[in-house]
Amino acid sequence: MQTHWDVGEPDAPTINKDTEQLKTELLRLNMGPQHPATHGVLRIEIWTDSEIVAHAIPHLGYLHRCMEKHSENLDFRGVIPFVDRLDYLASMSMEWTYAMTVEKMLGTEVPRRAELLRILTGELQRIGSHLMAFGTYALDLGAFSPFLYAFEEREKILRLFEEVSGARLLYNYIWIGGVWNDWTDDQLARVSTFCDTMEEEAKKYHDLVSMNKIFVERTANVGVLSIQDCFDYGATGPVLRGSGYKWDLRKNKPYSLYNEFDFDVPVGIGEVGQVGDCWNRYIVRMKEVIESIKIIRQVIDKLEPGPIMGKVPKIIKLPAGEVYVRAECPRGELGFHMVAQADAKTPYRLKVKSPCFTNVSLLPHIAPGQMIADFVATVGSIDIVLGEVDR
């Protein structure tokens, strides 16, 4: 297998340099709100100089439901289905983080089996979410078949989730204090089989897409972000790791039982193109799939029978005060800022720090000087879900 393509140095942005004297009036182009490359209802106002983007201004809010206001009227358990609908491709991770927030304020101890099942579902969800990112990214760049391959595998994960939770996308499975339903040995055996096939499939994807000449030409050296850019704009997750910074909350600030697990944190190392470009962000996701499989195998070895729900009062009332809890979701760090008042059955304030929202704020920074087609590749590589951006 060829591991390196020589794609040469990145082209310097042509705007404001040689073409400066040719520059005429800028043309306004609306990308979205209904555009296949924006993965939802994001509208980006692009000002172009011929083929080159001069400014990109994202307009958010087309999917705004003000979930934060809704949650102020719901009891603490009732918020979970609303949290599901933030990042609808990674609902398990969303509800897990929310449950952790309430559990921290309650001081609940979660039983070991429940924690392991949470890690199992969380990592399966990460694989499912990255498969979706992989499929749609290839679709953005004009390859249709990887999308179908990815969905075939993702479907197996959704089947399993459907069996344990009753729903395919929006689960309401991880509850405050534990999980709702137990996994049977038969289902766990199917997870093991899935891990084996997924590993084989990942190799196939690698041959089919990652090292594909056309794909490499479209993504390498495009949309390069330095580590400093990521810090400045608060970018986390695969975007930060794609820029070569080894930062993963599961390793650096372990929550749940992650400190018991042996896994690596993949970062962009510039095998193709340069560190921080679209290709590196993409390959970080594909490598994370392999790491998640590693974790899932360890979970299955560690699982022992036991209770799956901790002791939680029937009516949850939190102590007056605030917490800020963050966790590593497929798209970056999700944070919940919860303010509670004494003797209240509802959150006083619930602020969602969404990784996609901060990542979208990067777009006006990277866009100037890119070709329009490259900009589409950049938006895809950031991997946004609009349910979470607009909340």
Added chain:
Amino acid sequence: MLNDLVALINKNVPGANAILNQAPDAKLDSSITVEATSIFKVCEYLKTNSEKPFNALQCISGVDYMERMEVCYMLAHFDVNDVREFILKVILTDRVNPTVDSIVSLYPAANYQERECWDMFGVTFRNHPDHRRILCPDDWEGFPLRKDYVAQKNYNGMEVYPDNKMNFEDREFIVRQDLIKKAQTAAATKA
């Protein structure tokens, strides 16, 4: 760790008047309150100092306490060996027209976060380069996450809060009954 930080801020930023809000136990998070007028200088110090730098702003969260408005800045340092994060707060006593300095020139991440805080709470950020609403439409009225917010009746000829779709009886268990009553009386006077 926050004790040291309070001392450092008070030593290096005159007039910051930093106070530690100690949480009673490990279930809750402690935070640091500083004067609203000195938020820019405090953030500048926190970002650039060599002892305990904070290189990333994670989010800005407003909280409306009815008698005052609070803006919370979640600052973090992404360092593999020394993970630290804390909540920095300013208290704005003027709830009608809360104003605070923008920190966009220090942390570009604050751009969207401050716009969201303006959109949802009506907090004005001085010197913000692009001070617009972000999630609601530009011509929307009111600030949704304020506790006394009542949605407008009409927006561009569309009915926002149709009375026939408001199921008042079923929603009585909701905590904010006073606001529902307000909406009911408003509907009654209109009819």
